[in-house]
Amino acid sequence: xxxxxxxxxxxxxxxxxxxxxxxxxxxxxxxxxxxxxxxxxxxxxxxxxxxxxxxxxxxxxxxxxxxxxxxxxxxxxxxxxxxxxxxxxxxxxxxxxxxxxxxxxxxxxxxxxxxxxxxxxxxxxxxxxxxxxxxxxxxxxxxxxxxxxxxxxxxxxxxxxxxxxxxxxxxxxxxxxxxxxxxxxxxxxxxxxxxxxxxxxxxxxxxxxxxxxxxxxxxxxxxxxxxxxxxxxxxxxxxxxxxxxxxxxxxxxxxxxxxxxxxxxxxxxxxxxxxxxxxxxxxxxxxxxxxxxxxxxxxxxxxxxxxxxxxxxxxxxxxxxxxxxxxxxxxxxxxxxxxxxxxxxxxxxxxxxxxxxxxxxxxxxxxxxxxxxxxxxxxxxxxxxxxxxxxxxxxxxxxxxxxxxxxxxxxxxxxxxxxxxxxxxxxxxxxxxxxxxxxxxxxxxxxxxxxxxx
Amino acid sequence: xxxxxxxxxxxxxxxxxxxxxxxxxxxxxxxxxxxxxxxxxxxxxxxxxxxxxxxxxxxxxxxxxxxxxxxxxxxxxxxxxxxxxxxxxxxxxxxxxxxxxxxxxxxxxxxxxxxxxxxxxxxxxxxxxxxxxxxxxxxxxxxxxxxxxxxxxxxxxxxxxxxxxxxxxxxxxxxxxxxxxxx
Numbered sequence: 001x002x003x004x005x006x007x008x009x010x011x012x013x014x015x016x017x018x019x020x021x022x023x024x025x026x027x028x029x030x031x032x033x034x035x036x037x038x039x040x041x042x043x044x045x046x047x048x049x050x051x052x053x054x055x056x057x058x059x060x061x062x063x064x065x066x067x068x069x070x071x072x073x074x075x076x077x078x079x080x081x082x083x084x085x086x087x088x089x090x091x092x093x094x095x096x097x098x099x100x101x102x103x104x105x106x107x108x109x110x111x112x113x114x115x116x117x118x119x120x121x122x123x124x125x126x127x128x129x130x131x132x133x134x135x136x137x138x139x140x141x142x143x144x145x146x147x148x149x150x151x152x153x154x155x156x157x158x159x160x161x162x163x164x165x166x167x168x169x170x171x172x173x174x175x176x177x178x179x180x181x182x183x184x185x186x187x188x189x190x191x192x193x194x195x196x197x198x199x200x201x202x203x204x205x206x207x208x209x210x211x212x213x214x215x216x217x218x219x220x221x222x223x224x225x226x227x228x229x230x231x232x233x234x235x236x237x238x239x240x241x242x243x244x245x246x247x248x249x250x251x252x253x254x255x256x257x258x259x260x261x262x263x264x265x266x267x268x269x270x271x272x273x274x275x276x277x278x279x280x281x282x283x284x285x286x287x288x289x290x291x292x293x294x295x296x297x298x299x300x301x302x303x304x305x306x307x308x309x310x311x312x313x314x315x316x317x318x319x320x321x322x323x324x325x326x327x328x329x330x331x332x333x334x335x336x337x338x339x340x341x342x343x344x345x346x347x348x349x350x351x352x353x354x355x356x357x358x359x360x361x362x363x364x365x366x367x368x369x370x371x372x373x374x375x376x377x378x379x380x381x382x383x384x385x386x387x388x389x390x391x392x393x394x395x396x397x398x399x400x401x402x403x404x405x406x407x408x409x410x411x412x413x414x415x416x417x418x419x420x421x422x423x424x425x426x427x428x429x430x431x432x433x434x435x436x437x438x439x440x441x442x443x444x445x446x447x448x449x450x451x452x453x454x
Numbered sequence: 455x456x457x458x459x460x461x462x463x464x465x466x467x468x469x470x471x472x473x474x475x476x477x478x479x480x481x482x483x484x485x486x487x488x489x490x491x492x493x494x495x496x497x498x499x500x501x502x503x504x505x506x507x508x509x510x511x512x513x514x515x516x517x518x519x520x521x522x523x524x525x526x527x528x529x530x531x532x533x534x535x536x537x538x539x540x541x542x543x544x545x546x547x548x549x550x551x552x553x554x555x556x557x558x559x560x561x562x563x564x565x566x567x568x569x570x571x572x573x574x575x576x577x578x579x580x581x582x583x584x585x586x587x588x589x590x591x592x593x594x595x596x597x598x599x600x601x602x603x604x605x606x607x608x609x610x611x612x613x614x615x616x617x618x619x620x621x622x623x624x625x626x627x628x629x630x631x632x633x634x635x636x637x
Binding site: 019020021063123124125126128129131132137138139140142143144145146148149150152153154156157159160201202203204205206207256258259260261262263264302303 | 459464465466492493495498500506508511535536537539543562563564565566567568569570571572573574575577580582583584591592593594595596597606608611612626627628
């Protein structure tokens with residue numbers, strides 16, 4: 001496989017509704033930003049790009065089939081090759097990795113990954129119904145299809161199994177909303193307290209409205225290139241910041257659509273098939289897990305996302321990461337729910353299974369130098385969702401995973417201050433970060449590693 | 455105390471408007487002004503009826519309409535599914551039907567939905583629960599009745615429950631629901 005570089009990106013304004021433009025024109029906002037950041041104009045970039053991958057989740061929201069080709073057309077990319085990928089909430093992450101494959105395989109030297117969603121065309125509760133159709137329509141949807149309900153069930157099991165508290169989850173909401181206060185792309189800019197989160201309207205017990213991301217209209221694009229692609233862009237007059245941002249690892253996992261079908265494996269199977277290298281090699285951690293299993297814990301059940309663990313392990317192996325918490329300078333992960341951020345800490349090996357709650361409230365995942373109004377017992381180690389994540393930035397599904405890639409690339413370029421007009425969210429000397437994209441109840445999960453080229 | 459709502463719910467619907475403001479002349483200045491025009495939005499209705507087949511899972515619905523709860527089982531390994539699968543996920547072998555109506559059952563996880571998808575909004579608040587059965591490897595998603603949705607408690611997890619069946623079957627998985635087990 002050839003080296004792949006994330007050379008530029010752009011994000012449209014995420015908003016509750018963007019009636020001012022059609023979805024093609026919203027994508028073009030992000031696209032124009034990305035090519036301008038390369039110091040290229042529209043014809044200049046068209047002359048160097050080989051093709052594209054399109055990311056959008058739902059045909060229902062737009063009531064438009066083949067919306068991808070309409071964007072391809074609007075961006076002036078026809079007749080270049082392109083295709084659409086779809087995998088629920090992980091669509092953007094899958095798109096990023098498909099574009100990576102196009103470059104790594106040698107099929108393309110410059111590939112555009114673009115994603116979008118226009119969720120405002122239906123009312124909120126109809127939108128929730130569309131999303132719930134991403135659950136088994138024979139067995140799950142008719143019982144009361146509602147994604148917030150599905151995630152709430154998963155976290156009640158986590159709470160029962162591990163003693164996780166709603167206040168620990170609320171720390172995630174406070175952190176991500178306050179981070180987003182410094183992100184001009186974010187849909188929500190609010191300073192909340194733990195009390196605000198808990199006293200907001202209950203949606204699906206124990207998740208309140210402030211534990212849950214909002215629906216959005218928006219778009220994001222990422223431009224990936226090979227070494228030859230970098231040369232080609234620069235030969236056309238493009239400017240790419242050095243050091244380059246290289247995509248050094250990709251990983252994916254899947255799980256059963258029906259939560260009810262997820263297995264409950266024994267201790268030995270967990271250690272053999274799912275434990276991280278770090279967990280497997282630690283006597284203390286093996287003993288910790290043995291105690292959990294002796295008390296009845298089984299894996300993944302509905303309290304953990306096996307696909308996230310599989311994706312993380314695969315990406316870490318690819319990128320040579322042994323200790324995620326210390327080897328990563330930041331993580332942008334799929335926090336559609338505060339509970340799923342907390343569960344994902346565990347899946348990605350930032351802490352052990354069962355410790356996501358205390359980890360969320362420890363301070364380790366917070367940004368240094370930002371006032372959260374909280375007494376945090378520990379210093380930041382690996383900021384999670386420094387951008388504000390989905391909870392505050394919004395979640396236009398097809399764009400979300402690519403938004404994460406753009407923000408991660410800017411972190412590693414050290415250009416957050418330039419793009420946000422505020423350096424508060426720049427992780428100091430960020431060399432390596434992970435992006436994590438997640439589909440309905442953990443069915444598809446992707447993890448990709450971006451790092452500064454040596 | 456929960457915050458009181460400060461915003462009225464947004465809904466579609468309203469008046470049909472005839473006559474859209476537009477420049478009387480299409481001179482260059484007027485055309486240039488169109489770049490400052492606010493977007494027009496229209497409502498589009500879309501209704502469809504699907505003919506959905508339960509396929510190999512059909513016997514489950516026939517059973518529920520006759521007050522029996524079925525699961526499936528891999529004949530060799532004995533791996534048992536509370537939500538039926540026609541083929542085992544490990545061996546790929548065709549499963550057989552088993553009757554789990556009388557198995558001991560407990561709440562494995564739950565939530566109370568205070569909001570929901572549009573179709574289910576009128577039923578809120580309702581309790582969704584995943585049920586575990588003795589000797590069964592997987593779970594079953596259902597509605598839990600007989601508990602106060604406004605008094606949700608983690609203590610509900612582990613509670614013994616038993617199935618109840620609708621007298622008038624709708625041929626949906628909600629033909630069965632669960633209630634706290636009688637002592």
